[in-house]
Amino acid sequence: MISWNDPIAFIRGLTAQQRKAAALLGCETVGQLLDVFPRRYDDYSRTVPIAEIQDGIPVTVACRVVEIFQVKTFRRSFILLKAKVADASGTIDVTWFNQPWLLKTLLPGTDIFLSGVVTRRPRLGRGFTSPLWELNSPETLAAGIVAPVYPLHGAVSQKMVRALCKAAVEQVTFLEDWLPETVRIHVRVSPLDQAYRQVHRPHSMQDAEAGRTRFAFGELFLYQCALRIARFEADVAGAPQVLFDTNFAKQFVAQLPFELTDDQKKAVWGIIQNMSTKRPMRRLLQGDVGSGKTVVAAMLSALVYRSQQSAVFMAPTDLLAKQHFETLRRFLLPFQIPILLRTGSARILVEGGEERKLTVDQINQRTLQGRIVCIGTHALIEKNAAPPDVALAVVDEQHRFGVVQREALAVAKRHDGLVPHLLSMSATPIPRSLALTFLGDLEMSIISTKPKGRQAIETMIVVGDRGHEKAYERIRSEVIAGRRAFIVCPFIEESDVIEARNVEAEVRRLQNGPLKGLRIGMVHGRIPTREKDATMQAFADGGLDILVATTVIEVGVDVPQATVILIESSERFGLAQLHQLRGRVGRSSYKSYCFLGLADDGPAIGRLRVLEKTQDGFVVAEADLNMRGEGNVLGTQQSGEVLFKTARITDVNLISTAKEQAEKLAAQDATYQSYPALYRLIQIMRENQHRE
Numbered sequence: 272m273i274s275w276n277d278p279i280a281f282i283r284g285l286t287a288q289q290r291k292a293a294a295l296l297g298c299e300t301v302g303q304l305l306d307v308f309p310r311r312y313d314d315y316s317r318t319v320p321i322a323e324i325q326d327g328i329p330v331t332v333a334c335r336v337v338e339i340f341q342v343k344t345f346r347r348s349f350i351l352l353k354a355k356v357a358d359a360s361g362t363i364d365v366t367w368f369n370q371p372w373l374l375k376t377l378l379p380g381t382d383i384f385l386s387g388v389v390t391r392r393p394r395l396g397r398g399f400t401s402p403l404w405e406l407n408s409p410e411t412l413a414a415g416i417v418a419p420v421y422p423l424h425g426a427v428s429q430k431m432v433r434a435l436c437k438a439a440v441e442q443v444t445f446l447e448d449w450l451p452e453t454v455r456i457h458v459r460v461s462p463l464d465q466a467y468r469q470v471h472r473p474h475s476m477q478d479a480e481a482g483r484t485r486f487a488f489g490e491l492f493l494y495q496c497a498l499r500i501a502r503f504e505a506d507v508a509g510a511p512q513v514l515f516d517t518n519f520a521k522q523f524v525a526q527l528p529f530e531l532t533d534d535q536k537k538a539v540w541g542i543i544q545n546m547s548t549k550r551p552m553r554r555l556l557q558g559d560v561g562s563g564k565t566v567v568a569a570m571l572s573a574l575v576y577r578s579q580q581s582a583v584f585m586a587p588t589d590l591l592a593k594q595h596f597e598t599l600r601r602f603l604l605p606f607q608i609p610i611l612l613r614t615g616s617a618r619i620l621v622e623g624g625e626e627r628k629l630t631v632d633q634i635n636q637r638t639l640q641g642r643i644v645c646i647g648t649h650a651l652i653e654k655n656a657a658p659p660d661v662a663l664a665v666v667d668e669q670h671r672f673g674v675v676q677r678e679a680l681a682v683a684k685r686h687d688g689l690v691p692h693l694l695s696m697s698a699t700p701i702p703r704s705l706a707l708t709f710l711g712d713l714e715m716s717i718i719s720t721k722p723k724g725r726q727a728i729e730t731m732i733v734v735g736d737r738g739h740e741k742a743y744e745r746i747r748s749e750v751i752a753g754r755r756a757f758i759v760c761p762f763i764e765e766s767d768v769i770e771a772r773n774v775e776a777e778v779r780r781l782q783n784g785p786l787k788g789l790r791i792g793m794v795h796g797r798i799p800t801r802e803k804d805a806t807m808q809a810f811a812d813g814g815l816d817i818l819v820a821t822t823v824i825e826v827g828v829d830v831p832q833a834t835v836i837l838i839e840s841s842e843r844f845g846l847a848q849l850h851q852l853r854g855r856v857g858r859s860s861y862k863s864y865c866f867l868g869l870a871d872d873g874p875a876i877g878r879l880r881v882l883e884k885t886q887d888g889f890v891v892a893e894a895d896l897n898m899r900g901e902g903n904v905l906g907t908q909q910s911g912e913v914l915f916k917t918a919r920i921t922d923v924n925l926i927s928t929a930k931e932q933a934e935k936l937a938a939q940d941a942t943y944q945s946y947p948a949l950y951r952l953i954q955i956m957r958e959n960q961h962r963e
Contacts, residue, residue: 272444275302282438292431301439302446305467307432308486308916309419312479315386315403316416322360324389326397331386333407334358336377356385363389364398382407386418403429417473440471449948450489454932460485487918488925494915495933496943497953502553503941505690510551511662513578513692515543523570526605529722531566534558538567538716542694543574545714546663552692558718559888560854561725564696565595567718568665569602571694572644576608581658583691584646584665589614590804591667594829596646603644611637613647613656616801661691698851719889728857730865730883732841734872742837742866743785749834749864750789750816756835757855758819761843763795772839772868778819786817795821825851831859841867842875846895849882896920 273281279293279301298304315331324330339354352373354365365385367373377383387402403418421432445464448455455462461469461481469482520539524531531539538556545552558564572582584599586592596612600621603610609622611634618629620637629637638645641660649666651657657664684690695713733742746756758781762773778793792806792815803823810818811830818824825848836856841849849867857863867879881894918925936943943950 273301273442274444275446276300279304279435279439282435282442284438285435289431289435292427293435295427296432301443304435304439305443305471306916307421307436308470308483309421309479311420312473312476313386313403313418313420314476315418316475320360321356321358321363324363326389326391329386329388331384332356332358332363333382333384334363336379336381336383337362338379339374339377341371341374356383364396365402366395366398366400368401377404405430417476417479419471419473419479436471440468447948449952450492451936451946451949454492454936458488458928458932460488483917484925486916487922488929490915490918491922491926491929492933493949493952493956495929496936496949497956499933499937500942500953501957503937505551505553508551508684508688508690509549510546510692511580511660511685511689512549513543513546513575513580513662515547516574516577519577520570520574523573523602523606527566527602529724532563532718532720532722534718534720535563535567538718539570541714541716542567542571546571546575546692551690552694552714554692554694554714554716556694556696556716556718558696558698559721560698560851561721561858562718563722564667564698564718565598566602568667568694568696569599571663572599572665573603573606573608575663576603576642576644578662579642580660580662581641582644582663582665583651583657583661584644584667585649585651586646586667587648589616589648589800590807590828592647593617595667598829599644599646609643611643611645613638613645613651615648615650659686661685663694664691665694665696667696698854724860725857726860726862727886728853728863728865730853730867730886732867732869732876732879732883733837734869734876739785739837739866739868742835742868745864745866746786746817746835746837747789754832754834754861755810755813755815755830756817756837757824757833757852758817759824759836759838759852760819760821761840763797763821774819774821777839781817781819789816791815791817791819793819794823796823822848822852824855828855829858830855832861833858834861834863835866836864837866837868839868840870841879842869842873846878846881846891846898849879850888850891853882 273283277300279285279298280290282301293304296304296307298307313329315329317329318331318333321332321334324332334356335358337355337357339352342351342353344351350369350371352367352370354367354373354377355362356365357363384405384407385399385402386404387399389397389399391397392400418429419433419436421429421436423429423432445467448463450460450463460466461484463485466482466485469478470486473479473482542552542554542556545554556564556567568584572584575582584592584595586595592614593612596610596619600610604621607623609620611621612619613634618631618634620627620629620634622637622643637643638656638658641658643658645651645658647656731741733739749756758777760772760774760777764773764775774793774795778791781787781789782791792810794803794806798806806815807818807824807828809815810833811828813832822844833856836852838844838849838852844852853865856865865882867882869875869879878898881891885891936946940946943953
């Protein structure tokens with residue numbers, strides 16, 4: 272047997288190619304390899320004759336290669352292989368992409384297992400597309416079994432990862448279970464060693480789900496324990512007080528160019544009541560896109576400044592930080608409140624009516640003086656980057672659900688030992704059923720009404736060329752009126768495999784066709800940041816009429832003159848993401864429109880009707896939760912490791928149970944130190960958050 276922390280090279284029977292594959296996965300030890308969990312499973316335990324294959328159902332067939340050949344394509348770097356396989360009942364076609372070595376491996380007459388799903392595709396016809404294949408032998412990795420599907424990196428194949436994990440799980444000595452036995456028995460989840468076998472070599476889909484459930488509960492339980500330690504330590508340390516200045520608050524509200532909604536007023540009052548105590552606030556300000564969360568944060572920052580202290584405002588991207596800087600600047604300028612922008616590409620100070628660009632040394636010196644409002648990315652919580660007198664940290668995670676709460680693990684103490692108050696802002700309404708369990712230890716402020724003067728966004732599904740003409744007509748009429756439009760595509764460039772609109776081809780088509788003569792720009796993730804920011808700025812300033820983009824515009828684009836958004840291949844997006852994209856328009860008093868583009872009248876229409884019927888983000892969020900598939904994870908971080916590898920947004924009961932069990936243990940031991948293995952993992956999780 273080999274130990275958990277042994278190098279992967281210690282696994283018996285590995286080839287040089289398999290060792291190289293493990294390195295490409297970023298794994299050095301056996302334990303790291305086994306912590307690469309499957310994304311899903313393909314149930315190939317059903318072996319059938321070719322004549323009995325039903326479209327869309329995973330199957331395995333034992334067959335013989337009849338012929339295999341390469342098909343020419345318009346892309347030089349793209350290789351398309353076609354094959355025909357047969358058994359006693361009939362024949363079927365097979366397609367593989369970018370695997371030229373199969374021409375020498377799968378020679379006619381070779382007996383193989385094929386595992387996959389038969390589909391009908393416009394370009395490829397009926398047959399298997401990129402199925403798994405194995406030589407017909409008793410030692411198979413996928414054929415005839417429930418096969419794990421792992422996340423891949425580089426040129427590493429599923430077959431290679433399956434072989435590695437199969438060998439590792441059969442030879443390793445597992446670690447001692449860190450989950451307290453009383454908790455494990457109460458929750459009825461598998462022991463640790465059994466769970467690893469269940470996820471990597473399941474006997475059935477039920478077996479695989481039992482293993483996943485154990486790891487999902489473990490992740491959620493650890494997270495809840497870490498939050499409780501952070502809360503306990505923060506309460507012991509105490510927080511700086513921010514007292515409410517009634518006269519100043521009235522002056523601030525009076526100078527706003529609009530009237531605060533009742534929800535905004537309630538949010539400010541609830542938050543300032545929290546900050547007036549010595550207990551560190553941990554609150555979530557949740558409001559739909561365009562509901563006016565930023566002005567609430569601006570007013571709170573101003574009140575912090577009046578209390579002779581500093582506020583920091585953290586955004587997930589440089590672009591969004593710059594937009595928040597401009598917004599807060601407008602709100603704070605009348606009161607001569609100094610405001611500092613600090614990002615990777617900008618260091619700007621506005622103080623005493625003067626704007627200055629600073630050097631790193633200058634910005635550090637001004638920061639150390641304190642009593643200022645700082646805006647930037649999460650780098651602000653790094654050492655010496657935040658003022659020493661921070662009383663309020665505002666974290667704008669926008670729609671990135673699953674991370675709004677983890678900042679409770681990351682906001683550091685001040686030099687005097689006090690812990691700043693924390694306000695997280697989320698623009699995606701979290702389903703109430705999930706919020707009550709997962710966010711139960713956070714106080715919540717909800718802004719459900721939009722500012723006065725905002726109109727409902729008219730949303731409609733457009734199908735085929737005729738439907739799209741309606742969208743193009745509206746875009747042209749809005750541009751003539753001096754307004755602008757977004758067009759969103761799911762992909763950057765054309766794919767030989769997936770039928771969907773892409774940014775590069777769409778720009779060319781629109782420029783030469785339905786939107787000829789209009790000024791069209793393009794942004795996507797492969798464009799350098801400076802060029803992308805310049806294009807977005809040109810669109811915001813009116814230098815472009817239309818911006819064709821991927822979902823990079825989902826966060827950080829606030830263009831009041833944008834009144835139309837056309838989302839192409841909308842069936843490829845979740846409801847919550849479509850709702851977020853829809854929120855790029857309707858940010859002024861102008862009437863706005865959202866078109867959901869479909870190529871044909873398919874099954875997705877029923878799901879998309881939800882967006883036609885409602886503007887309520889909470890209704891959309893609940894519908895999205897109910898419709899999500901098994902592959903959706905609960906949340907991912909901005910960078911670094913995924914926070915939850917196995918937990919899903921649909922695991923509401925697991926989330927609730929993890930919270931209850933963490934609270935139960937904390938009542939006996941607030942820091943969990945009487946459970947050494949559990950405590951060690953909690954500390955590792957907290958350290959990882961601080962390094963983010």
